[in-house]
Amino acid sequence: MKIVKLIIKLFIGVFCIVGLFIAVLTIFEYRPDDIEDVDILNNKTQTVSLNESLTFMTFNIGYAGLGKDEDFVMDGGKSGRPDSKETVLEYLEGIQSILSEYQADFYLLQEVDQKARRSYSIQQVESIAGHLGDDYSTQFAYNFNVMFVPFPVSFSEHIGYVKSGLATYVNFAVESSERLQFPGAFSWPLRVANLKRAMMVSYLDITDSDKQLVIVNLHMSAYDGDGSLRAQEMDFLKAFMEAEYEKGNYVIVGGDFNQTFPEAVGVYEVIQDYYVAYPIEDNFLPNGFSFQVDVTTPSCRLLNQPYDPNHENTQYYIIDGFIVSDNITVEKYFESQDTNQAVTLDLGFEHSDHNPVVMKIRLLP
Known part of the structure; x- marks a missing residue:
């Protein structure tokens, strides 16, 4: 008894x-508002011009904690975070070297930690800004802001506190920047320790034009079992693009869509189901828009194990890329390209579980 x-x-x-x-x-x-102003640190003065070549990079850096030697428990691996601060610093240094080697006018980065236990409290937003130097402004918006994530349930492996999100670095004048909260959320109590997905929008004035260049940096939902969050986010994005296009603005959306682009469906066999990149609906794109995706190179890998390109369980995805409006022409990023399109840089997932995607464009008069 x-x-x-x-x-x-x-x-x-x-x-x-x-x-x-x-x-x-x-x-x-x-609990963010639906629309919040984003600070533009170190804003520049030079405005973009029509018929000027501009370069872009979108890159999910995986909080500098998901490089070639890492796995992750939600993808079928064992780890909740890297083994040491030195490991994160090494990955971050490699990521910053990529930004320098493939210089862009606009860097759209996802999963950049402002301060988080999983990345040993390294202030990555500030570190990258310092690495890029005074030529770039910085914008940051939360995608993940939780005081404690009790997962995985292990004293050493739990994620803990997270302040992380979207970071955009620009070497032109940004007129304004906003964080737009995506609709939909996990139910309580799961939502209190989960991401609050959003997209960050940068508005740039254009020399001798009454239109604006509208840049969207986003990281959409993953692990959404019934697809309800993805559907709401995509409807929101579609309505936003239609509204900006109706104004005559030039629109570029870049980021990690966490979905397979229509052009990439079937390119990589699905051999693991820990994380499924469901296809974007064929009828998603509004009139006047097109995807810019490289189907020849994977943009993401599953973190079920450390990276081994020769292992039978290695799973690839194509989930990172751009959407552009038709008042923008896409050019060859490399002169050796056969076609004018975005390019996924095949960097062997050395410093992140994603490869960066780059693109060169011109704004048509």
Whole structure:
């Protein structure tokens, strides 16, 4: 009888602790407004011009914690974070070297940690800004802002606190920048320790034009079992693009869509189902828009194991790229290209579980 009472007391104690924990997370839950202004640090003065070649890079850097030697528990691996701060610093240095080697006028980066336990509190937004130097402004918007993520359930492997999101670096004048909250959310209490997905929009004035260049940096939902979050996010994005196009603006959307582009369906056999990149609907694109995707090179890998291109369980995806409006012409990024299109840089997933995608464009008069 005493043992039964002890078990009941322990059960009640654990229940109370868990309840208190969830209550605290709920009280301090990040609740962004639908639209929030984003600070533009070190803004530039030179405006973009029509018929001027502009270069872009979109790159999910995986918080400098998902390089070639890493796996991740939600993808079928074992780890919750890298083994050491030195590992993160090494990956971050490699990522920054990529930004220098493939210089762009616009860097659209995802999963950039402002401060997080998983990346050993390294201030990555600031580090990258310092590496790029004074020629670039910085914009940052949260995609993930949680005081504690109790997953995986391990003292050493749990994710803990996370302040992370979208970072855009630009070497032209940005007139304004906004964080637009995507509709939809996980149900309570799961949402209190989860991402609050958004897209960050940069508006740039154009020399001798009454139109604007509109740049969208986004990282859309993953691990959305019934697809409801993806559907709401895509509807929101489509309506936004249609509205900006109706104004006559030049629109470029870049980022990690966490979905397979229509052109890439079937390119890589699905051999793992820990994370499924569902195809974007064929009828998603509004009139006047097109995808800019490279189907010859994977843009992402599954983190079920450290990277091994020769292993039978290595899973690839094409989920990173651009959408452009038809008042923009896409040029060859490399002179050796056969066609004018975006290019995925085949960098062997050395420093991230994603490869960067680059593109060169001109704004048509």
